[in-house]
Amino acid sequence: MTELEHLYQTMFSSVVRFLYRKVWDQDRAEDLAQEVFIRAMAHNPEKPRAWIFAVAANLARDEARSAIRRRKHLTLLTNDPVTLARPDAMADETMEHDEAMAQVHEALAALSPRDREVLLLWDAGMSYQEIAEQTSLAVGAVGTTLARARRRLVEAHDQNESGRHAARS
Amino acid sequence: MRHVPEAELHAYLDQALSRSQCIEIETHLAACFRCQQERDAIAGLRDRTTALLAAAAPRHVSPPPYAILAARAQTRRQRSWQRSAVWAASIAGAVIAGWGLRTALDPHGEPLPVPVAVNAAAALPTESPMVPAATTDSSPAELIFSAPTHSGARWSNPTVRLASGGSLPRRQVSLPAAAGTEDVSLSLDDQWAPVSLGEAEDATGGLVPVVPDLPVLDIRMRWGDGQSRPLLIVTQQHSSGAFIHIIEGPVTEVAAFVSDQLQPGTEVKSSEPGRSPPDYREAAGSVHRTSRVLAVVARLPVDSLNLLAQEVVLK
Numbered sequence: 001m002t003e004l005e006h007l008y009q010t011m012f013s014s015v016v017r018f019l020y021r022k023v024w025d026q027d028r029a030e031d032l033a034q035e036v037f038i039r040a041m042a043h044n045p046e047k048p049r050a051w052i053f054a055v056a057a058n059l060a061r062d063e064a065r066s067a068i069r070r071r072k073h074l075t076l077l078t079n080d081p082v083t084l085a086r087p088d089a090m091a092d093e094t095m096e097h098d099e100a101m102a103q104v105h106e107a108l109a110a111l112s113p114r115d116r117e118v119l120l121l122w123d124a125g126m127s128y129q130e131i132a133e134q135t136s137l138a139v140g141a142v143g144t145t146l147a148r149a150r151r152r153l154v155e156a157h158d159q160n161e162s163g164r165h166a167a168r169s
Numbered sequence: 170m171r172h173v174p175e176a177e178l179h180a181y182l183d184q185a186l187s188r189s190q191c192i193e194i195e196t197h198l199a200a201c202f203r204c205q206q207e208r209d210a211i212a213g214l215r216d217r218t219t220a221l222l223a224a225a226a227p228r229h230v231s232p233p234p235y236a237i238l239a240a241r242a243q244t245r246r247q248r249s250w251q252r253s254a255v256w257a258a259s260i261a262g263a264v265i266a267g268w269g270l271r272t273a274l275d276p277h278g279e280p281l282p283v284p285v286a287v288n289a290a291a292a293l294p295t296e297s298p299m300v301p302a303a304t305t306d307s308s309p310a311e312l313i314f315s316a317p318t319h320s321g322a323r324w325s326n327p328t329v330r331l332a333s334g335g336s337l338p339r340r341q342v343s344l345p346a347a348a349g350t351e352d353v354s355l356s357l358d359d360q361w362a363p364v365s366l367g368e369a370e371d372a373t374g375g376l377v378p379v380v381p382d383l384p385v386l387d388i389r390m391r392w393g394d395g396q397s398r399p400l401l402i403v404t405q406q407h408s409s410g411a412f413i414h415i416i417e418g419p420v421t422e423v424a425a426f427v428s429d430q431l432q433p434g435t436e437v438k439s440s441e442p443g444r445s446p447p448d449y450r451e452a453a454g455s456v457h458r459t460s461r462v463l464a465v466v467a468r469l470p471v472d473s474l475n476l477l478a479q480e481v482v483l484k
Contacts (some may be wrong), residue, residue, distance in 0.1 A: 005235050007234075008235050008238070009234065009235070010458075012230065012232035013230045013232070016227055016230045017226050017227060017230075020225075020226070020227040021222070021225055026227040029227060030227075030230065034233065034238060034241075037238055038238055038242045038245065039239055040244065040245060041238065041239060041242035042242055062417060078260060087316045097224070100225075101224055101225050104221050104222065104224050104225035105223065105225060107216045108225070119218070119222075120222075122183070123219070123222045127185065127186040128180065130278075132338055141177075142178040142180075142181075142185075143176035143177060143179045143180035143185065145177050146176075146177075146179050146183070147176050147211075147239070148181070150214050150215060150217075150218040151214065153218055153221060154214060154217050154221070
């Protein structure tokens with residue numbers, strides 16, 4: 001088994017998870033993750049782990065730009081504002097779970113792009129060193145960024161939740 | 170007493186510190202109640218973050234077998250290589266064309282040797298096309314020979330000289346135009362004359378486009394200005410039963426003909442055009458070059474037509 005094949009077996013789910021929290025569509029996230037590994041096979045990078053997440057981030061960014069263009073186009077066509085993409089409906093899951101995912105989505109959207117990137121890379125299992133290389137941060141700054149990102153994620157989530165409770169009552 | 174900064178406690182809990190840094194922090198924590206509380210708060214925050222992100226995870230992910238992705242990567246590499254080869258051949262063709270034309274137009278220049286054989290398919294020469302001297306076509310499927318000069322017996326040489334130095338007689342195949350194959354998907358006017366394969370070879374100097382191993386049902390020919398090779402339509406039957414039409418001729422005429430056929434409401438589709446050997450003709454002491462292309466037209470998906478177009482050889 002090659003190193004890349006081993007990484008594919010162990011990292012594919014992490015890459016999908018990383019991409020999913022950027023595109024919020026599981027099928028699309030899996031397609032993009034496959035594209036990442038196909039490109040890795042073609043390039044045979046020296047540091048495949050870091051390379052894979054760097055390419056995944058770029059693909060997700062391109063995907064976001066395309067989505068914005070599509071939304072603008074749709075808006076022009078329909079003359080109606082088109083809402084942001086939401087997490088796909090999970091028919092087999094409970095409404096609570098669906099709502100919980102939407103809340104995390106909103107909380108993540110409240111972070112700055114860099115804080116969000118660092119948090120998602122950490123959650124995908126990357127080390128501080130790898131995160132620093134990918135985001136051009138100093139290794140010492142990763143902890144600071146991560147501390148801020150965690151705090152803001154939880155604060156944004158709690159604020160949204162309390163806002164919903166207030167609206168219901 | 171210096172307390173442990175928040176970021177360091179995050180790094181400590183994330184196991185991102187060196188062993189010596191960990192020992193230093195643990196020593197401090199053992200004696201500092203405030204930092205212990207801070208550590209516990211950060212540990213709670215960390216767990217909370219992990220739980221929140223876990224709630225926003227995709228459902229079960231099942232990666233496709235690695236072999237499937239490897240095959241796709243291989244296919245992509247091959248396509249990339251083919252594109253590069255076509256580009257390289259095009260550039261080489263343009264360079265050689267300029268060189269050949271300059272030689273032809275320079276009466277004081279030393280005659281230069283005729284280019285010989287850039288040949289991806291030289292191992293299969295019996296179906297090879299005749300290409301005139303100074304021909305610079307870059308079609309990767311095409312053979313380039315040190316053929317007779319473009320003046321005089323340009324198309325009349327009965328033999329084909331091979332890159333290996335030998336020669337073979339041009340194959341004469343008499344294939345009458347198939348009756349009952351008026352087909353199908355093309356609308357043709359009276360200018361298109363049915364011809365046999367032998368007649369088509371004579372009129373084109375042996376450059377009749379066909380997909381090997383598929384039966385030829387019909388060949389139609391339309392003369393242009395009389396100095397260029399005629400426009401050709403070769404109708405073959407695909408293994409699926411579908412009729413395919415290979416149109417070969419000068420770029421503008423092929424483009425006009427294909428666009429006429431691709432009218433809305435029809436199911437006819439066309440491949441992307443591929444280059445075929447150009448025409449050279451002398452006029453007023455200079456040599457004019459006319460680019461030619463071929464396209465495959467049928468009621469098939471465009472991807473299939475593009476693949477078929479790559480298989481076309483000129484025989």
